[in-house]
Amino acid sequence: MVQSSLSFEVLLYFNYYYFIIFVVCECILYFFKISHLPYSTDAILVDIFVFKFFCTIQFCRIHTGRKGNLTGKNTFIIVSLLLIIPSLIGILYITLIQLKILRLEMILCYVEIMLQFLEFIFGLLHLCANKRNKY
Template sequence: MVNSSLTYEILLYLNSFYFGLFAFCEFGMGIFKAINLPYPTGILATEFSILFFLCCNESTRIFLASKGNLTRRVATILKSVGLTVPSVLGVVYLLVWQTYILRLEVILCGIQLTFQALETLLALFCLASFSKSGSF
């Protein structure tokens, strides 16, 4: 039987590096689009602020999930699962509702959404495992 806690921690570790790459590429593509494409007034600042919010939220989510998993704290993992909702909405904004969407952004956002979905699924498995063992 595979320990879901270990699998969850490995996935969080990989996502911490992937999200750094994701954020760097998104900022770079945002600068590229700002220089080369005509934006309506105020939209560019809004898109960069959403990306900044996503970076802060996703970093906090990954930190809380890792800390909750290592200390076997149900409340901390629940907080990280709750922070998944705004993170998913931020990535979906970058994937669907941006003014200009590049093909590379579609690929990167798809991978990020896959990470988030798998982490949420494994977080639920860990929550069930931790609550059975009495770790609160």
């Protein structure tokens, strides 16, 4: 029987609630940018599209990671670890490429990058431990 990884589950659980706070803060910051900063319509539409894409990927990543960890199925964990790549691309867009970047956004994104890095490391460790226990 494959057991779940507590450290991986705790990181996913913490990232779930941090992600909710992240989304709320980003929405507030987007409203602030639209109302107080000179922002073209095309740029704000691209930023919002990338942000929605990032939110969808991030939600799927956290959900499949938790499902895989709790059920002991490595396939879900592998999918969750692979979804880190597009999620990181979304965070890097928000952090580096966006037209207007606020310091609060930078801090929020750096914390999210750190959480994803730790989840990747602990997810790989969990997969290695599952393979070792399997044989």
